[in-house]
Amino acid sequence: MNKILTLALIILITSCAKKSSPVSGEPHQKEIEASFSLFESNKPLVAASAGSPYFKAISSCALKKEGEGCTPEKVPLLGMRDAEINVDYVLKNTIVSHDFLALNFKEYLNSVNNKYLFALFGSVSGIVITDEISSSFYYTPTGMIYINARYLWKTQKELAKLKFKKDGRFSRDERKKILTDIDYVKDNKIIYDEARKSEREITDIAPDLSRLFFHELTHANDVYPADLHSQLDVSESYYKLRTKRYESKEMISRMIVYPETKKAWEYAIFVVDGELINPDSHLFTKDDFLSDFAPNIGMVFYSYLTNREHLAMMMESYFMLFTEHYETCVYGKYRESTDKKSELFWFQKNRILQDNILAEAKGAIDLMLPSHLALELNSIVSVFELETFTDISSSEEKPACKNY
Numbered sequence: 001m002n003k004i005l006t007l008a009l010i011i012l013i014t015s016c017a018k019k020s021s022p023v024s025g026e027p028h029q030k031e032i033e034a035s036f037s038l039f040e041s042n043k044p045l046v047a048a049s050a051g052s053p054y055f056k057a058i059s060s061c062a063l064k065k066e067g068e069g070c071t072p073e074k075v076p077l078l079g080m081r082d083a084e085i086n087v088d089y090v091l092k093n094t095i096v097s098h099d100f101l102a103l104n105f106k107e108y109l110n111s112v113n114n115k116y117l118f119a120l121f122g123s124v125s126g127i128v129i130t131d132e133i134s135s136s137f138y139y140t141p142t143g144m145i146y147i148n149a150r151y152l153w154k155t156q157k158e159l160a161k162l163k164f165k166k167d168g169r170f171s172r173d174e175r176k177k178i179l180t181d182i183d184y185v186k187d188n189k190i191i192y193d194e195a196r197k198s199e200r201e202i203t204d205i206a207p208d209l210s211r212l213f214f215h216e217l218t219h220a221n222d223v224y225p226a227d228l229h230s231q232l233d234v235s236e237s238y239y240k241l242r243t244k245r246y247e248s249k250e251m252i253s254r255m256i257v258y259p260e261t262k263k264a265w266e267y268a269i270f271v272v273d274g275e276l277i278n279p280d281s282h283l284f285t286k287d288d289f290l291s292d293f294a295p296n297i298g299m300v301f302y303s304y305l306t307n308r309e310h311l312a313m314m315m316e317s318y319f320m321l322f323t324e325h326y327e328t329c330v331y332g333k334y335r336e337s338t339d340k341k342s343e344l345f346w347f348q349k350n351r352i353l354q355d356n357i358l359a360e361a362k363g364a365i366d367l368m369l370p371s372h373l374a375l376e377l378n379s380i381v382s383v384f385e386l387e388t389f390t391d392i393s394s395s396e397e398k399p400a401c402k403n404y
Contacts, residue, residue: 147216173282
């Protein structure tokens with residue numbers, strides 16, 4: 001009896017000691033948790049703009065894992081202050097782990113001529129650029145976005161100063177047969193090829209960095225769209241504000257249609273996180289892809305992780321096409337095993353223009369941006385076309401995502 005009681009007490013103490021994650025329910029939650037060492041290291045972060053009046057408030061909140069004291073009153077969203085969101089203002093709300101990251105970020109911002117991108121910055125309380133994280137993310141408890149420094153080095157000398165953590169997503173597994181992939185192309189150049197150069201200019205970095213910002217800033221605007229800023233209780237923590245909006249289904253990602261094909265969703269969880277929702281989750285065929293994924297509204301398998309990732313992937317493609325004129329190329333690939341190269345069996349150019357996806361994207365834009373910008377953006381007529389290729393044989397010339 002005493003042994004049973006002792007065991008019960010041990011279980012009780014252990015369960016009480018184990019705290020729940022402060023990011024429960026967030027997009028790519030595991031990768032955020034893998035980056036918790038950033039919050040625990042107290043690594044020095046410096047202002048991207050010398051003499052910034054916002055540096056003290058942002059830096060005091062940026063490394064608080066639980067976000068205690070992080071409120072709009074203490075660290076307002078950029079769009080809550082009576083200030084123009086321009087290059088200077090964004091830099092004053094940015095902190096970095098290395099001085100050269102600030103210089104490169106400033107050069108990037110000066111190269112961007114996109115009012116929609118700058119408007120999206122209005123829904124974050126700060127920008128953190130560091131090499132202490134495994135992948136970039138938006139963090140609910142602080143209201144900030146954390147950008148991986150790998151996007152902002154230009155020279156090998158700068159690269160040598162950065163130490164990157166491993167991104168644990170998309171591990172190889174011999175059971176993964178069907179894959180999706182996505183490219184962004186302009187002037188017959190793929191942005192990822194440009195970003196992989198050993199010595200880079202801002203022109204090489206900018207497209208992929210813009211894509212990333214459209215994605216991460218969508219997560220922030222999902223929670224705090226521009227028209228909501230004046231209605232926020234500034235004394236409440238960012239985490240409480242987000243929780244209330246999530247539970248009451250007021251976030252944009254909870255108002256739009258989510259890819260509901262159960263089989264594709266279960267397989268996507270397996271592909272990205274390596275988790276089997278049921279023992280047969282990995283049994284996903286080309287026929288399943290064509291019936292469950294292709295006609296649905298997820299951009300790639302990653303979109304199926306959460307409704308929030310679905311929104312971010314969709315907005316990423318929408319902004320890249322309509323404001324930066326980068327076409328999307330979504331691939332369906334098959335491989336026999338991890339030892340063999342994947343074969344292309346399905347290809348779609350500008351998937352964002354598929355009728356059901358485009359309708360959802362425009363609806364999200366209406367909810368996310370200030371009304372005048374949303375109306376303007378959704379009125380743009382695409383000069384690009386949706387093209388789909390199926391039943392691609394191994395012998396024929398593969399379709400290429402090019403600007404015709």
